[in-house]
Amino acid sequence: MFWNEKIECMPQEELKKLQYDELKTLIEKLYNNNQFYHDRMEAKGVKPEDIKCLEDISKLPFMFKQDLRDYYPTKLFTVPNNQVVRYHVSSGTTGKPTLVGYTEGDIGYWSEALARSLTSAGIGPDDVLQVCYGYGLFTGGLGLHYGGEKVGATVLPASTGNSERQIELMMDLGVTAIACTPSYFIHLMGVAKKMGVDFRKDTKLRVAILGAEPWSESMKKKIEDETGVEAFDIYGTSEQAGPMFSDCPCHNGIHIAADIMYVEVIDPETEEILPPGEKGELVVTMLQKEAFPLVRYRIKDMTRILTDPCPCGRTSPRIERITGRSDDMLIVRGINVFPSQIEYTLMQIPEVGDQYMIYVTREGALDNMKIQVELKPEAFSDNMENMLKLRSRIESALKKYLNIAVVVELKEPGELPRFEGKAKRVIDNRVI
Ligand SMILES: [Zn+2]
Known part of the structure; x- marks a missing residue:
């Protein structure tokens, strides 16, 4: 099932052309309108006209988490304040918090990405989606909420905590899908057990959209074996917008919506771009971001890009499950x-x-x-x-x-x- 079949299954060449057009527009806008990007590009001796093909992205300078801190709160924003419709603030687990601003368009591409992911997990108008990510400064709750409503599901904004009540609501309202961190799902499994609730017999839960922290393939298996749900892995950090991209029913890597995000994997030491299949540090460029763009952002997640065709028919590149952050190592x-x-x-x-x-x-x-x-x-x-x-x-x-x-x-x-x-x-x- 597709949400946007035209883009999700677009032939490679067409997809690349779309990405290039988006990149070119973005770089021209940033170079001409934002001091930070202008200065960084000047320092590297690169101008918008040097970006002649998609691969020329490698000429552009990297951006780091430190830049987000140094230019806190809004110096990296590229739209006037009256166009910003929302803020989210990262948890700041590794230092000073970072602020992300969203225009209406930013909320739009974020929800679009989630609608594609939720549809690929089989979630639609007949589903009740319990969102147990935190609602608030953290992006998980509101992100999944908007995505769920976009695909027409009935969203239960449960947030975290009060776990017995969560299980009761799950049973009372016939919840079919849940979105939360894998560790919270495991916590709920423990609470259900204590309450004498069997996920298989006593609930209609079918799908779990789990993410926001690294988790292993064996933990996924354990969750699926013990509860009978199909677990999907969702990826996205607050800098990118929030959780956005997930694996498909083939479960062989996370499909990255290529019109929304361009991915590279580099060797963190030499900064060389690695070929598909080699593991390194993920570098992302957000092609449609308006309020708070990211160009070649070193996100510090370790993964590899998979380009072999996926049987589901989606043509977008995939990344392997995030096995850790280079920061977490x-x-x-x-x-x-x-x-x-x-x-x-x-x-x-x-x-x-x-x-x-x-x-x-x-x-x-x-x-x-x-x-x-x-x-x-x-x-x-x-x-x-x-x-x-x-x-x-x-x-x-x-x-x-x-x-x-x-x-x-x-x-x-x-x-x-x-x-x-x-x-x-x-x-x-x-x-x-
Ligand atoms: Zn697939």
Whole structure:
């Protein structure tokens, strides 16, 4: 099912031409009307007329998160204030918050992208969509809300929290689709279990649109096996607008609406553009953004571009599931460790439950990594010998995958903190 078949299935050459036309218009506007872009392009010795084809985008300078902070709050905006219809503010987990402004047109392309994603997940007028992303400064709630209404679904703006009530509403209103973070969905699974509610028997829930934090393929499998829902992976950060792009029913990568966002993957060290299939840092250019444009923005998410044709018929490029941010990468004893690798390894072990916490400390010059792992109720026992055996099995699995020794601490079911918003599973206590 398509929302906008003409664009979603447009032949490659036509799509490239459309992207080039959009890029050219955007760059001319920015060079002539905005001091920041004008100065950056001058410093790199590039003018709008140098952009003769889509690939010439590589001549343009990069933009960084730091630029968004340095020009806070509105110096990067390119429309008069009276055209700005909304602000969102990023959570600022890695520093000062960043402000994003939207024109009516910006809300329009954002909702359009979501309408395409929700339609590809089979959500339409007959569905009841429970949005349990936070409503407020965070983009998730209002983003999915507008997208849901655009495809004609009945939207339940549940936001986060009050989880028992969420489950009750899900049953009472015949909710068929839910949108939230994967960690909140797992939290809801736990709450439902305690209430004696079986997602399969007691609800009509069919689809879960999960995102806003990295999650692994094995966590997806676990969610699907335990609840019977089909989980889709949605991607988009507040700088881009909010959550926007998702995988299709073929589940082989996130389709990026090519008329809305141009994607490149670069080697974060050498800044060279990598060919499709190679993993690196995602760089995005928003082709239709009005209030707060982004050109070659280093978003710090690690992924690869997939260009082999998708059986669903969409011609847009896809990106592989985001496995971490280059910012999130931990360097432990000189080895790069992504929390997503740890999650992936843990989820392969049948006795392990849904919750874990990662602690990194430094004693003298030596980094230590400790991982607290919650066990499933049926796996936890008072038999010390069995518990020690299980612990060393988990430690070996992690050592094999991460190439560093890790100390594992087993926890009883329910002992670790639950997250109602974005999960914070890494505590890095090193003073560097
Ligand atoms: Zn597809």
